[in-house]
Amino acid sequence: MGKRVLVIEDEPNITEAIRFFLSRDGWEVFAHSKGHDALEVIAHRKPDLLILDVMLPGRSGYEILRDLREQPEWTELPVLMLTARGQAKDREMAAEAGASRFMTKPFSNSDILEAVRELAPV
Amino acid sequence: MQTLNVLIFVCTAYALFLFFVAFVAERAAMRGRGKWLRSSVVYTLSLSIYCTAWTFYGAVGYAARSGFEYVTIYLGPTLVMIGWWWLLRKLVRVGRTQRITSIADLVSSRFGKSNLLAVGVTILAVVGTTPYIALQLQSVTLSFEAFADSLNQQGEAANVSESTALWVAMGLALFTVLFGTRNLDANERHHGVVMAIAVEAVVKLMALLAVGIFVVWGLSGGVGDTLARIDASEIGKWQVDGGRWATLTFLSAAAFLCLPRMFQVMVVENSDEQHLRTASWAFPGYLLLMSLFVVPIAVMGLERLPASSNPDLFVLTLPLSEGQNALAIFSFIGGFSSATSMVIVAALALSTMVSNHIVMPLWLRANVGRASFSGDVRHVVLVARRVSIAGVVFLGYLYYRMSGGGTALAAIGLIAFAGMAQVLPVLMGGLFWRGATRVGALAGLTVGFGLWGYTLFLPSFGEGAFMPRTVLENGLLGFAWLRPQALFGIEGIDPLIHAVFWSLLLNAITFVTVSLASFPSPLERLQGAQFVNALQQTGSARSWSAGTAQTEDLMVMAQRILGASEALQFFRREAARQAGGNARPGKLPDPTPDFLQRLERELSGSVGAATAHAMVAQIVGGASVSVRELLAVADETAQMIEYSDRLKAQSLELSRTAEQLRAANEKLTSLSVQKDAFLSQISHELRTPMTSIRAFSEILRDTADVSREEKQKYSSIIHDESVRLTRLLDDLLDLSVLENGQVNLNLRDGTLREALDKAASAAATGDESPAITILRDPEQESITLHTDFDRLGQVFINLIANARKYCDAEQPELTVLVEHNDLGVQVDFIDNGSGIPSDAQDLIFEKFARVSPQRAGGAGLGLSICRQIMERLGGSIGFLPDTRGAHFRVTLPMVAPEHLAESKPLVTN
Known part of the structure; x- marks a missing residue:
């Protein structure tokens, strides 16, 4: 069994694409599309890596990440943040919230793959 | 000798x-x-x-x-x-x-x-x-x-x-x-x-x-x-x-x-x-x-x-x-x-x-x-x-x-007495009756003087001297009742009594009647008050020797006008000046003419020269205040009132302008924030479909073992997301065209029902939004209009789609009510959801405003486009905050004005 990755993303098509190439790379991929219950889902799935979208229904990715980092067991969890808004401000906010890596949509699949391998080496 | x-x-x-x-x-x-x-x-x-x-x-x-x-x-x-x-x-x-x-x-x-x-x-x-x-x-x-x-x-x-x-x-x-x-x-x-x-x-x-x-x-x-x-x-x-x-x-x-x-x-x-x-x-x-x-x-x-x-x-x-x-x-x-x-x-x-x-x-x-x-x-x-x-x-x-x-000799004396007695009514009236007027006095005097001359003075020279015999015997112009010594047919009285009686009686009556009928000038009023109330005023001059008491009075007055500390300072300075620099503390200056003059000057800065003079004179005594001074006081007061009225009006206008500026600034700030928000929003809206398109394109390009079903599915995604991108760009372009007034309307006749039918069916198909029940009354909707039905349909579709997207009721319902008169039609769209928060109601028609971004499917351009369209069609669209659910009202004329179709660009922000 490979490592577990949780993708929290409200666009089902994007989730589908990520699932496609990560599972082929040996990841066990879980997906969730809402923000408000994201923390419970994380606690439940206990991923080795989190891919988190910023614009989510119910709660923004930044807020989720901030709360997550306050819990001791998740301080070291690698988190790759994705956003469709590519401004410098967004990058700063992601870093502040505790993101391990920040990537702008649209992304190249190979870039995601590379980042994931770096953040959570198998 | x-x-x-x-x-x-x-x-x-x-x-x-x-x-x-x-x-x-x-x-x-x-x-x-x-x-x-x-x-x-x-x-x-x-x-x-x-x-x-x-x-x-x-x-x-x-x-x-x-x-x-x-x-x-x-x-x-x-x-x-x-x-x-x-x-x-x-x-x-x-x-x-x-x-x-x-x-x-x-x-x-x-x-x-x-x-x-x-x-x-x-x-x-x-x-x-x-x-x-x-x-x-x-x-x-x-x-x-x-x-x-x-x-x-x-x-x-x-x-x-x-x-x-x-x-x-x-x-x-x-x-x-x-x-x-x-x-x-x-x-x-x-x-x-x-x-x-x-x-x-x-x-x-x-x-x-x-x-x-x-x-x-x-x-x-x-x-x-x-x-x-x-x-x-x-x-x-x-x-x-x-x-x-x-x-x-x-x-x-x-x-x-x-x-x-x-x-x-x-x-x-x-x-x-x-x-x-x-x-x-x-x-x-x-x-x-x-x-x-x-x-x-x-x-x-x-x-x-x-x-x-x-x-x-x-x-x-x-x-x-x-x-x-x-x-x-x-x-x-x-x-x-x-x-x-x-x-x-x-x-x-x-x-x-x-x-x-x-x-x-x-x-x-x-x-x-x-x-x-x-x-x-x-x-x-x-x-x-x-x-x-x-x-x-x-x-x-x-x-x-x-x-x-x-x-x-005696006769001449009495005639002169009777002549001067004509002044008596005016004199008494002037001293005791404020209602007496100049015109009344003139009229009374003229009548009295005339009658005196006619009945007593002229006849006194003897028959034929100044008054012809015929007038004396037969009356003026032959009217017997105008006989100088038997006016109004009253005969057999002593000529003196006769003359005094008639001249003074008619003099007084004329004086009183004309006074009552006429209106005194301000100066007359003032003088009247001065004369009638002469004894109430302190006419006897206060003595100059009551020095300290006067200075205290002056001080009290000055404090009232200049303010307590300023007045005190002024009096101290004056006391020091009088004492040559070593004044006993608390000593008030003596009311020397020199001091009074300076005090007057000091006061006149605040209340005007005439008022200052009158006030000082009132306290110090001497000559009492003359009418001329009082008039000057009144003038000054009037000027000050006018001035302060102007100031009041100006400050009111200023505060109104400030209020408007503040409102405008708030709106601008809000618009600017919205614009920033839009830029990131539009970025998000464009990048999201592009992300899917790129990701699946790369999968199809780089992956050898993609199954046929997967290939099929991913190609559809790429296609749908491309369509979504196109639609977004179309909306942006549409709004831009509408805002710049370059739109060509396609006006034709049709019924309102036809437009609503199309919109309802168009809005029902397509995306994943939950279904909504639309309650309509086809009877009311059979109204023939001359307008651009495509554009009107666009507005209706938008409103119905919004209701579908945002109505949060368990069983969403949208009621469409139509009312019309000769001039135009009014179409109301009321849903049964929880409505729009009041703080968002002002912004919903602005571009890129979305009440809840997370739930929005579009870029927040819909209502902006609707407003632009309704303006082009000669109507309007508005939100009514009266009902519990969201209530939009579309009004439009029966016949869309042609000229508006090619009007100049409308500047919206």
């Missing part, structure tokens, strides 16, 4: 003596000594100019002709002095505070400084006084003749009498000019003249008493004997005519108040209100003494002298016939005194009126702009005054010459 020469010598000496008295008094007054000049005794004696030659000689003649009726002439003033003391006080108070120079000035001043009124009263006074002056000249001449007659020197006497009047007139004019116009005192007081008159008052009283004593004890043989003779004579049998008594008493009382010369001595020359207190008992006493021996002299004259002799001269002829030359000369001097004092004061009073109200206004009008320096005007005033004096006296002389000196 010897006696005559002695008489001339005595006369001249007496005249010189009077000149000397006047000169000494004038000198004393100028040096500031002579407190005695202003004593109440002098004041009381000066009032005796009421007793003219007419009283001196005429009273006896009157008694000889009409018995005790002469008493009325003394009764009137006595009643006024004793009973109407308070009225005189008010008159004097007003005269002093308003600096009144004559009765014409008083009337004019009371009624808003109307010069027309002043001219009217002046003319009345001149017309009424001229015969009276003539009377005095005549009396002097007659008394002269009496001497001549008694000496049987008729040849020369005629000559003498011819020239006597002229010489006397010239002498009197000279005296009046010399002592009446020595200086233009602001108060118009003439100490020399008043003193001379007081001396003359004593002389004439003494003379009459001397003759009386001679008659009672010398001729008649004691009081008892005299009373017996009176009872036996015609006078004793004489009956009182009630109407005449009342009329004459009233007339003499009125004359006492209104005669110009009485006003001059009583009001203008008054230096202390308290003098009235003495005069109120002393003057009636004087009159009593003057009248005491009138009847005995008359009775004795009738008894001893031939029937042909003139009763008017009994006072003179009785001693003469008895060979008492010295007494006769004394008596002559008494009569001379009465005549001269009257002429002098009358000329003085009249000349003041004539020069102030007639000559000066004319001169000023003729010399507009040339009277540049005050010395010039001063000179002109003096000349005018002098010429007026000469003119008035000469007029009297002229009247004397023309009338021929035939009329009974």
Whole structure:
């Protein structure tokens, strides 16, 4: 069994694409599309890596990440943040919230793959 | 001839003596000594100019002709002095505070400084006084003749009498000019003249008493004997005519108040209100003494002298016939005194009126702009005054010459009384009734004066002189009710009573009626208040010696105006200045003129110069506040009110502008925030489909073992996301086109139902939004419109799609209500959700605004596009915050305006 990755993303098509190439790379991929219950889902799935979208229904990715980092067991969890808004401000906010890596949509699949391998080496 | 020469010598000496008295008094007054000049005794004696030659000689003649009726002439003033003391006080108070120079000035001043009124009263006074002056000249001449007659020197006497009047007139004019116009005192007081008159008052009283004593004890043989003779004579049998008594008493009382010369001595020359207190008992006493021996002299004259002799001269002829030359000369001097004092004061009073109200206004009008320096005007005033004096006296002389000196003295006196009495209603009204107006006064005076002239004055010259016989007998223009001595058909009354009754009655009625009907000017109102409330004001000046109390009052006032600390600082500074720098702390400055001036200047910065002056004057005393100052105060106040009103309006406008600016700024800020939000929103909206497209393109390109189903599915995703991208770009483009006004409308006829049907079905298909029930009434919707149905449909689709997206009810419902009239249609879309938060309601029509971004499917352009479309179609779209759910209302005209289709770009932000 490979490592577990949780993708929290409200666009089902994007989730589908990520699932496609990560599972082929040996990841066990879980997906969730809402923000408000994201923390419970994380606690439940206990991923080795989190891919988190910023614009989510119910709660923004930044807020989720901030709360997550306050819990001791998740301080070291690698988190790759994705956003469709590519401004410098967004990058700063992601870093502040505790993101391990920040990537702008649209992304190249190979870039995601590379980042994931770096953040959570198998 | 010897006696005559002695008489001339005595006369001249007496005249010189009077000149000397006047000169000494004038000198004393100028040096500031002579407190005695202003004593109440002098004041009381000066009032005796009421007793003219007419009283001196005429009273006896009157008694000889009409018995005790002469008493009325003394009764009137006595009643006024004793009973109407308070009225005189008010008159004097007003005269002093308003600096009144004559009765014409008083009337004019009371009624808003109307010069027309002043001219009217002046003319009345001149017309009424001229015969009276003539009377005095005549009396002097007659008394002269009496001497001549008694000496049987008729040849020369005629000559003498011819020239006597002229010489006397010239002498009197000279005296009046010399002592009446020595200086233009602001108060118009003439100490020399008043003193001379007081001396003359004593002389004439003494003379009459001397003759009386001679008659009672010398001729008649004691009081008892005299009373017996009176009872036996015609006078004793004489009956009182009630109407005449009342009329004459009233007339003499009125004359006492209104005669110009009485006003001059009583009001203008008054230096202390308290003098009235003495005069109120002393003057009636004087009159009593003057009248005491009138009847005995008359009775004795009738008894001893031939029937042909003139009763008017009994006072003179009785001693003469008895060979008492010295007494006769004394008596002559008494009569001379009465005549001269009257002429002098009358000329003085009249000349003041004539020069102030007639000559000066004319001169000023003729010399507009040339009277540049005050010395010039001063000179002109003096000349005018002098010429007026000469003119008035000469007029009297002229009247004397023309009338021929035939009329009974008493008759002329009464006619003059009745003339001046016409001023009484206006005077009383002015002093006691605030409603009296200038127009009313003018009308009353005109009516009274006219009637007096018509019923009394003109007929007095005798038939045919000024009034044709036909008018007297048949009335003016043949109207019997216009007969001068039987107005309105009332006949058989004494002409005097008749004239007084009608002229004063109609005068008063006209005055009151016109006053009630007319509206006083502000100046009149102010003056009216000043006059009517004269006694309420603190007229008596506060003494300068009450220094500290005054300064404290000034301090309190200054604090109120300048503010407590500023006032204190100012007073400290002034105290230090006065003490030379080492003032005791807490010491207030003394109210020196210098200090008062600086205080006034300090105050005037806050309240205006006139107000400051008035306030300081009010506290310090001295002259009370003049009307001119009060008016200036009113002006300043008005200006300040206007100024503060303007300030208020300006500040209101400013705050309104500020409010608008704040609102605009808030909107701009909000718009700017929205724009930033949109940029990231549009970025998100564009990047999201692009992410899917790129990700799946890469999968298809890079992955060898993609199953056929997967290949199929991923290609569809790429296709759908491309469509989504295109739609977004279309919306942006559409909005841009609409905003720039470059849209081409495709107008055609169709029904509203058709548009709603299409929209409902279009909105129902497609995306993943939950279904919504649309409640419609097809009956209402069958309305034919001429509009762009594609664009209208776009709006309807948007509204229905929004309801589908945002309605949060369990079972979403959208109600469509249609109402219409001739002008247009109104379509309401109401859902049953929880509505739009009130803070978001203002923003929903702005571009890129989305109430809840997370749930939005579009870019937030829908409602912006709808608003643009509705504007193009000549209608509107709005949100109604009244119902629980979201309520949008679309209104549009039955026929879309063509011109709007190609209108200029609309700037929206």
